[in-house]
Amino acid sequence: MATSNAAAHRARVRPxxxxxRIAARLYAWGTLTPVLVFVALFTLFPFFYALVTSLHRYVxxxxxxxxxxxxxxxxxLSDAMVHSSARTSLIFIAAxxxxxxxxxxxxxxxxxxxxxxxxxxxxxxxxxxxxxTVSAGIMWRLLLHGDFGAIDGFLYRFHAIxxxxxxxxxxxxxxxxxxxxxAWREFPLPVILFLAGLQTIPPELTEAARLDRAxxxxxxxxxxLPLLKAPLLIVLVYETIVAISVFDVVYVLTGGGPGSATTLxxxxxxxxxxxxxxxxxxxAMSFLxxxxxxxxxxLYMRIVRLREAEA
Amino acid sequence: xxxxxxxxxxxxxxxxxxxxxxxAAVAAVGATARTxxxxxxxxxxxxxxxxxxxxxxNIKRFQTLYPGVKVNLSDTSWFDYHDVMxxxxxxxxxxxxxxxxxxxxxxxxxxxxxxxLDKYFPQFKQYQxxxxxxxxxxxxxxxxxxxxxxxxxxxxxxxxxxxxxQAGFNGxxxxxxxxxxxxxxxxxxxxxxxxxxxxxxxxxxxxxEIFYAMVYGNGGHMFxxxxxxxxxxxxxxxxxxxxxxxxxxTKWKILxxxxxxxxxxxxxxxxxxxxxxxxVLAKYNxxxxxxxxxxxxxxxxxxxxxxxxxxxxxFVRFYxxxxxxxxxxxxxxxxxxxxxxxxxxxxxxxxxxxxxWALEKGLGFANLPLYNDPQIKKAINKWGSVPLEQSQAKLxxxxxxxxxxxxxxxISAREQLDKAILGQxxxxxxxxxxxxxxxxxxxxxxx
Numbered sequence: 001m002a003t004s005n006a007a008a009h010r011a012r013v014r015p016x017x018x019x020x021r022i023a024a025r026l027y028a029w030g031t032l033t034p035v036l037v038f039v040a041l042f043t044l045f046p047f048f049y050a051l052v053t054s055l056h057r058y059v060x061x062x063x064x065x066x067x068x069x070x071x072x073x074x075x076x077l078s079d080a081m082v083h084s085s086a087r088t089s090l091i092f093i094a095a096x097x098x099x100x101x102x103x104x105x106x107x108x109x110x111x112x113x114x115x116x117x118x119x120x121x122x123x124x125x126x127x128x129x130x131x132x133t134v135s136a137g138i139m140w141r142l143l144l145h146g147d148f149g150a151i152d153g154f155l156y157r158f159h160a161i162x163x164x165x166x167x168x169x170x171x172x173x174x175x176x177x178x179x180x181x182x183a184w185r186e187f188p189l190p191v192i193l194f195l196a197g198l199q200t201i202p203p204e205l206t207e208a209a210r211l212d213r214a215x216x217x218x219x220x221x222x223x224x225l226p227l228l229k230a231p232l233l234i235v236l237v238y239e240t241i242v243a244i245s246v247f248d249v250v251y252v253l254t255g256g257g258p259g260s261a262t263t264l265x266x267x268x269x270x271x272x273x274x275x276x277x278x279x280x281x282x283x284a285m286s287f288l289x290x291x292x293x294x295x296x297x298x299l300y301m302r303i304v305r306l307r308e309a310e311a
Numbered sequence: 312x313x314x315x316x317x318x319x320x321x322x323x324x325x326x327x328x329x330x331x332x333x334x335a336a337v338a339a340v341g342a343t344a345r346t347x348x349x350x351x352x353x354x355x356x357x358x359x360x361x362x363x364x365x366x367x368x369n370i371k372r373f374q375t376l377y378p379g380v381k382v383n384l385s386d387t388s389w390f391d392y393h394d395v396m397x398x399x400x401x402x403x404x405x406x407x408x409x410x411x412x413x414x415x416x417x418x419x420x421x422x423x424x425x426x427x428l429d430k431y432f433p434q435f436k437q438y439q440x441x442x443x444x445x446x447x448x449x450x451x452x453x454x455x456x457x458x459x460x461x462x463x464x465x466x467x468x469x470x471x472x473x474x475x476x477q478a479g480f481n482g483x484x485x486x487x488x489x490x491x492x493x494x495x496x497x498x499x500x501x502x503x504x505x506x507x508x509x510x511x512x513x514x515x516x517x518x519x520e521i522f523y524a525m526v527y528g529n530g531g532h533m534f535x536x537x538x539x540x541x542x543x544x545x546x547x548x549x550x551x552x553x554x555x556x557x558x559x560x561t562k563w564k565i566l567x568x569x570x571x572x573x574x575x576x577x578x579x580x581x582x583x584x585x586x587x588x589x590x591v592l593a594k595y596n597x598x599x600x601x602x603x604x605x606x607x608x609x610x611x612x613x614x615x616x617x618x619x620x621x622x623x624x625x626f627v628r629f630y631x632x633x634x635x636x637x638x639x640x641x642x643x644x645x646x647x648x649x650x651x652x653x654x655x656x657x658x659x660x661x662x663x664x665x666x667x668w669a670l671e672k673g674l675g676f677a678n679l680p681l682y683n684d685p686q687i688k689k690a691i692n693k694w695g696s697v698p699l700e701q702s703q704a705k706l707x708x709x710x711x712x713x714x715x716x717x718x719x720x721x722i723s724a725r726e727q728l729d730k731a732i733l734g735q736x737x738x739x740x741x742x743x744x745x746x747x748x749x750x751x752x753x754x755x756x757x758x
Contacts (some may be wrong), residue, residue: 145572146567254513257512
């Protein structure tokens with residue numbers, strides 16, 4: 001029955017006139033071409049242009065663009081500042097990813113308790129996500145400023161500190177502040193993903209565990225968490241990708257300083273490209289970062305596919 | 312019915328769509344052609360974001376005087392100005408006229424981004440004799456003139472005279488050791504916790520000029536006449552000054568620890584609020600401090616740069632005609648000439664725009680005869696001191712080492728200065744890194 005239905009459907013959609021098939025193809029290509037042109041223009045062209053640039057000595061203020069092969073890659077890999085910024089990036093990733101994940105999971109679990117005013121709470125949680133990063137960065141810069149920051153003012157007023165804390169001027173504190181602001185900005189997405197995951201868990205499972213006298217932590221650890229494996233993996237991989245390429249928060253908050261305390265690899269790539277105007281080296285550094293990102297993107301896609309297969 | 316839609320209508324619809332797109336494209340090209348052929352000359356003018364309403368008002372006045380010229384203003388942050396301009400010049404979206412600075416003159420000329428003005432407007436050379444030496448030097452390269460002044464100013468030592476008096480001292484500090492002594496007294500008497508405040512924010516381009524000024528004030532140099540670094544020599548004035556700044560922050564705790572996150576406006580705010588007593592900034596900030604809405608307004612004074620010679624940095628920011636404008640034909644070039652004449656030169660025998668900046672914003676000027684203008688004298692004496700300003704101007708020098716790669720070096724230099732002041736590095740190591748970067752760039756640009 002199904003076969004005959006499919007055959008009937010094919011017969012219905014098959015063009016009656018010989019010119020119909022050509023017209024359909026024309027239609028298909030006609031509608032696809034603008035999209036393909038756009039993709040080629042905005043994705044493939046920049047990619048190959050950047051690749052070619054990375055193989056040339058291309059400094060905006062020096063005339064000529066001689067071919068240097070892998071010279072820019074060699075320079076990048078042996079540059080002390082690249083090493084230092086990569087180390088800072090690793091610290092950033094190691095702190096920011098777990099923080100965003102735990103924060104996102106914690107808030108999602110709380111929101112899943114079906115508390116009163118759930119809608120308002122959800123809006124409040126999503127607020128950081130809706131504020132443009134630059135505005136958020138400026139807001140945080142003013143809040144954290146060591147001379148007139150509102151946070152210091154508040155803490156000082158309530159005698160929590162003796163003198164103003166230099167959130168953005170101390171080497172370690174500055175990196176910590178950047179991580180915290182990044183986490184504040186990033187955690188709403190994990191909240192949504194975890195909340196969606198939590199709402200698919202049948203309540204009977206936790207109820208059964210409760211009847212077995214499992215504590216709240218035990219119910220979370222042995223029932224909820226295993227069922228959140230897929231969103232957890234997605235969040236971990238996605239947030240790692242974001243943390244590797246994060247740039248805007250540093251741009252607005254610290255400019256990579258004080259000294260080089262918050263100079264992440266992505267920020268240093270920007271500095272080399274747009275401040276040192278060394279496009280060749282900047283492109284090479286971008287490709288090195290892209291190689292690392294590529295691994296995580298593959299991992300991310302694999303997890304998403306596995307999840308789809310499971311579903 | 313479905314067959315007909317798939318087979319026939321889409322082809323027609325597609326044809327109509329392409330036709331509409333084609334007609335729209337032709338119409339757009341036609342419209343552009345009409346704009347170009349119109350009698351009005353459009354000029355693109357790029358500035359950094361400072362007092363945009365005043366600039367717009369100046370443009371309006373200019374356009375009233377020259378109705379055939381339309382000026383389109385764009386602005387970008389001072390912090391990113393160099394980088395944005397480099398991408399505009401190389402990306403094919405260069406303006407016709409742009410703010411520039413002595414910082415970048417050699418770089419922009421070497422890259423062929425700006426045009427020599429004397430080649431197109433020989434009459435502008437007559438202005439040079441009225442300019443302060445540091446301003447003239449900052450706009451001239453290899454005998455060619457590349458700009459007319461927007462403003463020229465000094466890096467000055469500013470202090471809160473009221474607080475210094477409260478600390479038991481009379482008059483301004485003469486040396487950096489005096490600054491230390493007064494600062495410690497201010498701390499001890501609980502008048503101010505961190506008396507010295509300097510914008511150390513890594514992406515604020517003022518830092519390097521401030522450091523130069525401090526080195527000059529102590530009789531030191533940054534580079535020799537052949538543009539070789541001398542700041543890295545053991546025991547140099549630069550090393551002593553950097554060590555002093557490190558001590559000020561880490562040992563004596565007189566330098567505001569929030570300095571590395573403070574740009575020029577933050578420091579003005581902190582000084583105005585009475586939280587700091589001493590600073591080193593461009594002179595025009597004194598006008599803001601004394602006339603602006605600040606708790607301590609009226610208490611601030613100018614002093615000669617502390618040190619042995621009291622020398623300082625004199626700098627100039629100027630209007631430049633881009634190479635792009637010079638290629639757009641004689642109509643555009645002539646209009647740029649009118650613009651430059653109005654904004655950086657004389658109109659009806661008067662420096663209209665430069666005078667306006669001085670009166671309304673306290674900006675310094677390159678044209679020394681303006682000091683004889685009674686209106687200017689009166690305005691400056693409201694918030695500063697004409698005789699002191701003139702004394703400091705006589706001791707001012709242009710920045711040394713202005714090479715095509717100075718702008719790029721400056722970015723690394725600021726980072727190293729920050730590291731040394733914060734105590735992350737020794738002053739000697741930081742200065743060595745600065746010199747290494749200089750030599751690396753010198754080699755790179757020689758290739």
